[in-house]
């Protein structure tokens with residue numbers, strides 16, 4: 347199943363991360379690529395079909411800056427090492443030649459127009475940069491950390507402590523609860539009008555994803571489920587989640603928003619979705635999300651019209 351941010355197509359080259367000098371040399375001699383993230387937005391270029399990740403050749407970056415940029419080695423694309431780089435200022439000032447077609451957009455906004463491989467590697471860069479920004483200091487002793495293993499380890503600079511921190515991903519469950527012809531969708535306060543989605547929440551320490559599904563569905567909707575089945579997963583770099591998708595059968599319980607996290611939760615039949623999505627009475631989650639895939643999968647199990655047609659594609 348093709349899921350955004352979960353597409354292969356580039357080599358992470360994880361075993362090369364310790365060869366820092368070799369990688370540094372590739373940056374110095376201009377034979378590497380940079381993916382720039384500036385002001386939380388991702389560097390992209392326009393193409394005939396849509397957009398693509400802007401892989402900036404390091405030879406176009408002024409020599410004095412090449413090794414001063416902060417980032418992580420992401421792997422290889424087309425045999426060239428790629429680094430995700432956080433820019434504190436717009437990179438125009440450090441590029442020697444005209445990179446005028448480089449511009450910056452929010453990842454979520456541009457993802458539908460990117461190839462799945464480009465969305466995956468940019469999502470990876472965004473997640474790594476988020477982790478770096480949030481672990482500048484040691485969580486044990488409070489001293490600054492420094493980057494090692496090509497940006498994949500942040501190590502405490504206090505040698506008596508030496509604590510190493512590794513990139514973090516927060517597991518979350520997301521579940522399509524169904525009851526024959528209907529599925530259970532909810533909306534949070536502050537979401538766009540009429541937007542409803544599947545039930546989601548973070549996995550807690552000491553808890554399996556399946557247990558988290560039971561707990562979250564009960565807390566948020568007051569219903570109990572059975573037959574929790576794994577569906578698929580999706581890295582979700584907004585900022586650092588790993589979404590674990592499940593389906594579950596409703597067992598018992600009337601809808602009641604126990605923990606007040608949701609503003610509303612309702613059962614929607616296939617017929618209602620087929621009628622109300624096209625006329626705007628209900629809005630579905632972002633098409634790039636696993637939530638959309640979960641609803642699509644359930645909807646198409648028993649419908650002559652396909653979900654993507656209902657959603658207008």
Ligand SMILES: [Zn+2]
Pocket residue numbers: 484485486487488489502503504507508509
């Ligand atoms: Zn420390």
